[in-house]
Amino acid sequence: MIKSLKNQLVLALGLLVSVIGVVQGVSSYQLSKTGMNALLDMRLEQVAARLRDGLAESLPKNPARGTQDERDVVAVVWKPGQDVPFRTTEPSLHFPRDAQPGFSGAVVNGEQWRIFTRQEPTMTIQVAQRSSIRREITQEAATQTLWPIAVLLPLVWIAVALVVRRSLRQLNELGAEVQGIDMGHLQPLPTVGVPTEIxxxxxxxxxxxxxxxxxxxxxxxxxxxxxxxxxxxxxxxxxxxxxxxxxxxxxxxxxxxxxxxxxxxxxxxxxxxxxxxxxxAPVNGAPLARVDLSDVVTGAVADVLPIALARGMDIGAEKMVTAHVRAVETDIGMAVKNLVSNAVRYTPDGGTIDLYMRRDGDMVWVDVIDDGPGIDETLLPRVFDRFFRANPDVEGSGLGLSIVKAIAARYGGDVTLKNRSDGKSGIVASIGFPVEEVTQNTPAAALNL
Ligand SMILES: Nc1ncnc2c1ncn2[C@@H]1O[C@H](COP(=O)(O)OP(=O)(O)OP(=O)(O)O)[C@@H](O)[C@H]1O
Ligand SMILES: [Mg+2]
The missing domain is CATH 1.10.287.130 (Signal transduction histidine kinase, dimerisation/phosphotransfer (DHp) domain)
Incomplete structure (x- = not known):
């Protein structure tokens, strides 16, 4: 059972076209064979007619042996009362003189012949042709008629596949759109230009x-x-x-x-x-401002600095980038601060926390990297779930990352949490937002606290 609608359609249409093609091929093959046989018969009749009209007398009495082609058609003329042919183009062949008038078949010298016999008052004319040669000629002609179909059939399959794919493209696009529905931004799917069936x-x-x-x-x-x-x-x-x-x-x-x-x-x-x-809550109606993300980052570091210092931690923001985000400033501040305070909360005393900013296409990212214990890989996919806490020994409500995720989604951004991949233990928490406009890097603006 084929599950893909596209494959089902291609197969059904392709098979239908193939069946039509085969039926058409077989019938044109047969028609061509019949037509060619009729033509060959006509040729025998014409030769007989010319022999009757006086050509018989002009035939040599002892014909020279001709080529195979010339001997393809053999003519024999009998006169009444004579036992040997009056004229023959192939004396070694003896056709049955009493063959019925018209067309008949006979085996002569071990070969099948098609004979046309014409009874005239003054003579009997027989014109014969080898059946094997007739078969060859008719088959060759009939085979020629199959070429167009043989060439067209694969092309039709390709055309069917292309047409079906093109027709179903909108269905695929719809599937992708449905799959891409953002639960944080439930928007109706566009209905303009959609086919009536969909x-x-x-x-x-x-x-x-x-x-x-x-x-x-x-x-x-x-x-x-x-x-x-x-x-x-x-x-x-x-x-x-x-x-x-x-x-x-x-x-x-x-x-x-x-x-x-x-x-x-x-x-x-x-x-x-x-x-x-x-x-x-949806962002509609909220007063949006042009938020300088580097200010937010330094603000978040400043907020946790007293606790971090008290616990002997080294916290710093490096490689700052000038980038603005269109948002409610407190939202962006809360999101970044949640990541920074997680780093402080879950990293043991004396640990190191680094914040980096980077541009990636039209997004600007803040990475918060700590050297704490990290999170068990099996628990990582659940950290954004509400009330989920990977480390119940440390106090917390398990809602911080859900809030960060909701804020990121609210402004078309994203947040990720991974264990460090540089061989050390710890977490890389990254939050990214679409940049409001093109900005330049300020490479020397490194800030160490
Ligand atoms: N930097 C980190 N290092 C280690 N574990 C972390 C880190 N950040 C988050 N986690 C784990 O992820 C869980 C979920 O974090 P989240 O911020 O959502 O909740 P919380 O910190 O427990 O509570 P809240 O932030 O609401 O006060 C935490 O309980 C903790 O186990
Ligand atoms: Mg938290």
Whole structure:
């Protein structure tokens, strides 16, 4: 069973054309053979007619042996009452004199002959031709008729394949478009210039995209509302805990601190959920600015610098590139800062963190490289999943990278996380955005902190 529609069509059409070609070939072969036989018979009749019209007398009595071609047709003339032929072009051959008038066949000297016999009152004329030669001539003529079909059939197969491929190209393009639907940017597929057969299909997909976008937006709004609603009681809880602090017995202090830490963790989780809901929201309507990415990078480094220094880390931004991104500045800042704070959080004390910027086509990338433990390769594909944490020993909500991914998608960018490939352990986290306009490199603008 062939699964490809294209192959099915090519095979079906190709076979159909081939069958037509074969039927046409066989019939023209047969017709040509019949026609050629009729022509050869006519030739025998014409020779007989000329012999009757006086040519017989002019034939030599003892003919010289001719070439094979000349002996292809043999003529014999009998006179009534004579036992030997009056004239013959091949005396060694003895045809049956009493053959029925018209065409007949006979084996003479071990060979099959086709004989035309003409009975006249004054003579009997026989004109004969070897059947083997007739076969050769008719077959050769008939074979000539097969050439055009033999040449055309492969060409027709190629033409069928090309036509089918061309017709299905739009289907392939549609497949690629459907496959390329960005879940972060659900946009309806274009319907302009689409063939009528495919249009209903695209309309269904677009309806589905619309429903999906609505339900994703509902989910996002629910998360945002829930997180927002939870913030108030949690703040109240925090205040009450603060008020209670002086009244806690020294023996209960440790458990009370755990309670406060729990409240603080919940607060962070709610704040991250709110950030994620905002990052997931469509960009429409948000006031976009021309953001200098190198400023964002230095800002992110400056933000984590106190913690990094306190932990004896070496953090620096190198090979800066002047590039601008059209975005909400806080979004880009949050995305880069999440990657930098992950590097700080998951790299042991005294580690090194380097930030690089690079241009790649119309994208500008920020690489954050640490020399921490890296991430198990089997867990790497899941790090962008919500609430996924590869290292549960270190505190975190598992939402940071989901937020980064949502922000990258929001502005047509991308984010990747890989283990280092230079033999050292650690992570290379890269985030890229489309550049707003052509910029130049500032190679000397290296910044070491
Ligand atoms: N630079 C890194 N080195 C090692 N592991 C990392 C690094 N960055 C991320 N990870 C792993 O990926 C997981 C997911 O990271 P993510 O930023 O989404 O969540 P988090 O840091 O746990 O929490 P949050 O950022 O929401 O406070 C982390 O829990 C950690 O295990
Ligand atoms: Mg994080």
């Amino acid at each position: 249009a209903p299909f695209i309309h269904s997909i677009n309806t589905m995209i619309e429903r999906l976008a609505t339900s994703i937006e509902k989910e996002r709004k629910f998360i945002a509302d829930a997180a927002h609603e939870l913030r108030t009681p949690l703040t109240a809880l925090q205040l009450q805990a603060d008020n209670l602090a002086p009244h806690i017995y020294p023996g209960n202090q440790e458990r009370f601190q755990e309670l406060r830490q729990g409240i603080a963790r919940s607060g962070k989780l709610i704040a991250q959920l709110l950030r994620l809901a905002r990052a997931d």
